[in-house]
Amino acid sequence: MPADVFEPGIKSARLEPAAYETHFEDLHPPLDDHEALVAADRCYFCHDAPCITACPTDIDIPLFIRQIATGTPDAAAKTILTQNIMGGMCARVCPTETLCEEVCVREVAEGKPVLIGQLQRYATDHLQRQGTHPFVRSASTGKTVAVVGAGPAGLSCAHRLAMHGHDVVVMDAAPKPGGLNEYGIAAYKTPNQFAQAEVAWLLQIGGIEIRHETALGKDMTLAALREGFDAVFLATGLGGVNALGIDGDDKEGVTDAVDFIAELRQASDLAQVPIGRDVVVIGGGMTAVDAAVQAKLLGALNVTLVYRRGRDRMNASVFEQDLAASKGVRIVTHAVPTAMHGNGAVREIEFEYVDNQMRGTGQTLRLPADQIFRAIGQTLKGDDLPDLEGRKIKVASAGQTSLQGVWAGGDCASGGDDLTVTAVAEGRDAAEDMHNTLMGDDG
CATH class of the missing domain: 3.50.50.60 (FAD/NAD(P)-binding domain)
Incomplete structure (x- = not known):
């Protein structure tokens, strides 16, 4: 180490150059093929699996693990991504130890759960390496939707809307998309620019335009968005x-x-x-x-x-x-x-x-x-927003706000627990509700 490593004051280069790579290497190295098969073999494939109930995105966990066990990881990935389009990121940052893995039958009986999070990463990484997108965009509906915020909730909502054939414009105040996935998670949890790679992969669905450095209240107003688009989804996060x-x-x-x-x-x-x-x-x-x-x-x-x-x-x-x-x-x-x-x-x-x-x-x-x-x-920033509940936007079922044609989800909306996986679920569910409303099917 350099001689001044422990001197007072705020300094850079406190460590030898090689130490930084070692200190910030992947927190959970990925499973190889053999390790994944061994881990998958521990699953009981429960019929009424408690892990599914514990997952905020309702992934069919026993099914995707069985698909890994039978040598079809790309099918496993599609099972995951159908419910959670950001399953790769969630596999890295989701607190599985307090969600799906905490209620795993193996955990309850033996104190050692099935490695659900690492198996999810194995499957989604395998598919993403193929460079293809497993979902096909429906025919254009002619409807346009504005999504404010390119974090987990906004991107999840945008992808599901695009799948249904709507044209989506995502506006974000930052120079890169990803929200907290890009700017707010420890570097050792998502090394090698994974957040940007996942966004690029997600955008392969088509029908999604991202406008960077475009902030609500500064570069556009909610009133203007309501006037110019058929629906609006607010996923601004908590900027204050x-x-x-x-x-x-x-x-x-x-x-x-x-x-x-x-x-x-x-x-x-x-x-x-x-x-x-x-x-x-x-x-x-x-x-x-x-x-x-x-x-x-x-x-x-x-x-x-x-x-x-x-x-x-x-x-x-x-x-x-x-x-x-x-x-x-x-x-x-x-x-x-x-x-x-x-x-x-x-x-x-x-x-x-x-x-x-x-x-x-x-x-x-x-x-x-x-x-x-x-x-x-953190706290919500912005004026002329829908009704608030406490310090967040008040939402009803599927993210509906007090303003007609405006939905909200993620950290800026009430009711959530400020997890990436929850934000993804809220974006997905809001998109389904928006689609039904836009197409005249409120049931």
């Missing part, structure tokens, strides 16, 4: 970041975790991403864990993740928490930030310990910190 609201929150070195992750994901050379010696991440969700783990992988000496409640209340799964701990991240719970200290740049952060009712105990903790990442949740 919640503030801490404490003294020193504006000091140099204090940034949002989502911005750090996006910078890292877009970096052509990870050695050029600056990182501190003493890093503190505030929050308890997947974004907080992704930021903390990647800070450690970039060469930070001390990385502490601090959450206001207990570990059992963290949105990050136990697997993600254990992953952070295995990488050397210290997790502190039941502590809330009260102040940041330093002249211009942050040097320390102060916390107060709280009890289970979030009442202050009077006990404090001060941590050295030259870099602090806020990961305390």
Whole structure:
């Protein structure tokens, strides 16, 4: 390692060049053919499979695993993609340990589930390598739909609408499509530009135009979209970041975790991403864990993740928490930030310990910190939106909003759990409802 690897301050190139590739290699290396067959052979192919019920996209998991077991992985992929067109990404980032694999009969009986997520990746990767698209676009309906947001919900909706023969224009504020798949997920979960490869593959259905750097409220209005298109689907995500609201929150070195992750994901050379010696991440969700783990992988000496409640209340799964701990991240719970200290740049952060009712105990903790990442949740940005429920767009069945001809899904809509797989399901279901409405079949 370079001599200054543990010196204070925010620096780049803290590690030897070869270390970056090693640290950010694929979190779950893909199964080879033999491994996939062995893993598939463990499935009981349950008739009333609990794993199907646990999957937000209702994939017929026993069927696709049986298809792998019988040597037809491309058929398995089509079974997956019929329900979840972004099955490749979901196989990499979906918390299967708390969904399908948690209820797997093998998990319940033996404590070791069938490797559903890795088998899903095996099948979808096999098909995508063929370079062909398994779905055929229907004849044109003459209807046009605007989709605002090129993240999982928007792309899922666009693909299903295009399959039905509608012409879709996807508008996104970012220079690349993919949303959080491209900008908001840890680099070691989706290496080798997989997010862009999946989008390019998805667009082979035809009938989908993507307009980059086109933001709602800046480059177009919802009223104009309703006037110019037969239907609108809002999948804008949550563009705002919640503030801490404490003294020193504006000091140099204090940034949002989502911005750090996006910078890292877009970096052509990870050695050029600056990182501190003493890093503190505030929050308890997947974004907080992704930021903390990647800070450690970039060469930070001390990385502490601090959450206001207990570990059992963290949105990050136990697997993600254990992953952070295995990488050397210290997790502190039941502590809330009260102040940041330093002249211009942050040097320390102060916390107060709280009890289970979030009442202050009077006990404090001060941590050295030259870099602090806020990961305390995001909020909806935008004006002239449909009716809200709390901080999100209020939706009824299949994503219908309070405005006629406008649907919504993904993180910006109420009712979801802010998972990629849930966003895909909401985009798919909204597209089916939009299609029935556009074609005059509300039943």
